[in-house]
Amino acid sequence: xxxxxxxxxxxxxxxxxxxxxQLITEHKLKVNILRARIxxxxxxRLVVEISGSKKxxxxxxxxxxxxxxxxxxxxxxxxxxADKCIECTACSSVCPTGALSVERKEMHVLFDHEKCIACExxxxxxxxxxxxxxx
Amino acid sequence: MAKTIQEINEKIKKGKAVVYTAEEIIDVVKSKGAxxxxxxxxxxxxxxxxxxxxxxxxxxxxxSNPRTKxxxxxxxxxxxxxxxxxxxxxxxxxxxxxxxDDPRNKIRPGKFPYGGGHLIEDLVAGKDVRLEARAYGTDxxxxxxxxxxxxxxxxxxxVLFNIRNGYQNYNVAVNLSDRIIYTxxxxxxxxxxxxxxxxxxxxxxxxxxxxYRTIGMGTRIFLxxxxxxxxxxxxxxxxGVPRTDGGVPRMGAGTLAVTGDLKQMDARWxxxxxxxxxxxxxxxxxxxxxxxxxxxxxxxxxxxxxDIVAQVVDYSEAYPNCVPGSLGEVSYAELxxxxxSVNGKKVPTAGLSSYNRAREVASILKNWIQEGTFSxxxxxxxxxxxxxxxxxxFMQERPILNNARVAVD
Numbered sequence: 001x002x003x004x005x006x007x008x009x010x011x012x013x014x015x016x017x018x019x020x021x022q023l024i025t026e027h028k029l030k031v032n033i034l035r036a037r038i039x040x041x042x043x044x045r046l047v048v049e050i051s052g053s054k055k056x057x058x059x060x061x062x063x064x065x066x067x068x069x070x071x072x073x074x075x076x077x078x079x080x081x082a083d084k085c086i087e088c089t090a091c092s093s094v095c096p097t098g099a100l101s102v103e104r105k106e107m108h109v110l111f112d113h114e115k116c117i118a119c120e121x122x123x124x125x126x127x128x129x130x131x132x133x134x135x
Numbered sequence: 136m137a138k139t140i141q142e143i144n145e146k147i148k149k150g151k152a153v154v155y156t157a158e159e160i161i162d163v164v165k166s167k168g169a170x171x172x173x174x175x176x177x178x179x180x181x182x183x184x185x186x187x188x189x190x191x192x193x194x195x196x197x198x199s200n201p202r203t204k205x206x207x208x209x210x211x212x213x214x215x216x217x218x219x220x221x222x223x224x225x226x227x228x229x230x231x232x233x234x235x236d237d238p239r240n241k242i243r244p245g246k247f248p249y250g251g252g253h254l255i256e257d258l259v260a261g262k263d264v265r266l267e268a269r270a271y272g273t274d275x276x277x278x279x280x281x282x283x284x285x286x287x288x289x290x291x292x293x294v295l296f297n298i299r300n301g302y303q304n305y306n307v308a309v310n311l312s313d314r315i316i317y318t319x320x321x322x323x324x325x326x327x328x329x330x331x332x333x334x335x336x337x338x339x340x341x342x343x344x345x346x347y348r349t350i351g352m353g354t355r356i357f358l359x360x361x362x363x364x365x366x367x368x369x370x371x372x373x374x375g376v377p378r379t380d381g382g383v384p385r386m387g388a389g390t391l392a393v394t395g396d397l398k399q400m401d402a403r404w405x406x407x408x409x410x411x412x413x414x415x416x417x418x419x420x421x422x423x424x425x426x427x428x429x430x431x432x433x434x435x436x437x438x439x440x441x442d443i444v445a446q447v448v449d450y451s452e453a454y455p456n457c458v459p460g461s462l463g464e465v466s467y468a469e470l471x472x473x474x475x476s477v478n479g480k481k482v483p484t485a486g487l488s489s490y491n492r493a494r495e496v497a498s499i500l501k502n503w504i505q506e507g508t509f510s511x512x513x514x515x516x517x518x519x520x521x522x523x524x525x526x527x528x529f530m531q532e533r534p535i536l537n538n539a540r541v542a543v544d
Contacts, residue, residue: 088487107489
């Protein structure tokens with residue numbers, strides 16, 4: 001079993017396609033929709049947690065990519081705005097994965113996209129709106 | 136080998152002053168010893184950059200034509216209500232003021248996206264803000280409604296005036312309850328899941344002059360990126376708390392009231408801040424130079440994070456209900472390591488005061504002094520110190536019954 005958290009970006013011409021249905025029925029994937037934004041004639045966005053056997057997952061994602069979906073790992077959608085950050089470190093103790101950490105000697109705040117699971121705990125913890133999430 | 140302020144200023148004027156930050160001086164004293172270092176060093180610069188709620192600014196916005204008596208009327212700047220109880224066109228805005236239509240904590244936790252702190256930041260950044268006013272109209276000030284864009288440069292005076300800044304030490308906040316709480320010390324997760332602290336520790340101004348020997352009324356300082364002055368002790372100044380052998384208070388103690396011309400400040404050092412579920416405030420950059428007049432003053436500036444301790448306080452029960460006491464004492468070295476031990480549990484720590492920015496303030500101030508553009512000052516009057524008897528009091532409530540007055544017994 002493999003699980004991924006991904007953002008599916010749908011080009012306007014695919015909005016009326018039942019892509020999720022096909023991922024579930026044809027590729028036997030478990031699709032948990034975390035967020036969705038669908039607007040006629042615009043790019044749609046679906047944030048999903050998707051799991052299944054590695055083979056099915058690879059095939060399913062290949063199918064979606066071939067259809068024209070732009071698929072990105074979820075963490076890319078959480079942004080650390082260095083200009084707004086004052087490096088107070090308030091975010092670091094609420095981050096469950098260590099994606100936000102502090103380089104202890106100099107007390108610099110570091111953000112590692114790879115470790116971010118987009119739990120959003122950092123967003124209300126930052127008084128300076130330095131952490132932003134876009135879906 | 137005692138030096139005088141005048142001697143130090145002569146050296147500053149000639150560009151020959153020896154200046155270190157409160158962080159750098161630690162190693163200097165370690166390698167040279169306090170006696171030698173005191174003879175060589177002229178000034179140690181401190182710094183802090185943290186949320187400071189009792190901050191505000193006053194403005195004289197100039198007279199409209201026809202004139203409007205804003206005094207006694209209602210005025211908003213970017214929807215933030217400002218205080219108008221002065222003459223015709225003098226206004227005061229506090230950092231925590233929020234728009235009347237902000238939903239506050241109606242749906243918890245409130246976001247508090249914009250308030251007085253952000254307004255001050257926007258003005259300092261040179262942005263246009265919306266002034267909207269209603270006045271009652273008089274013979275000499277007939278106008279009753281005014282709406283205009285206004286910038287800092289359009290105003291006659293724009294002055295930052297903070298009645299309590301630069302707290303000498305502060306609590307470490309934790310949450311012992313089983314629900315998340317939203318405080319001015321940030322979001323505290325249940326059952327000791329995190330701890331927050333708010334001091335620059337070894338760089339913090341009043342922790343480097345713990346007995347207020349050089350910082351006093353009239354001291355020239357770095358304030359919000361410009362030059363400002365210490366006006367007096369700040370509100371809640373409480374010098375009589377328990378101290379370490381080095382004279383450093385073990386909990387919140389002294390405070391400062393400060394002022395400075397907003398027009399020469401920089402938005403990098405005055406940042407509006409939104410505390411989820413709590414409200415709005417402003418982060419203020421303050422740096423204070425400590426003239427090294429003798430060895431004892433120098434020794435105090437060499438204080439390290441290991442020597443400074445703070446009290447761990449529960450913000451779910453103890454703080455709101457004014458229950459005295461502490462869950463334990465921890466040093467800033469421990470706090471900055473990323474975790475402390477409370478009730479036998481390892482608790483991750485996070486700061487609200489930016490140590491990095493504190494270092495930057497101290498080094499900017501150091502540069503100003505080395506360049507000869509900033510001289511040090513002798514206080515006009517000292518701040519109340521340990522034996523002054525000045526003490527922070529809680530309110531003693533006296534119920535008002537049937538409009539009668541009840542005397543204190």
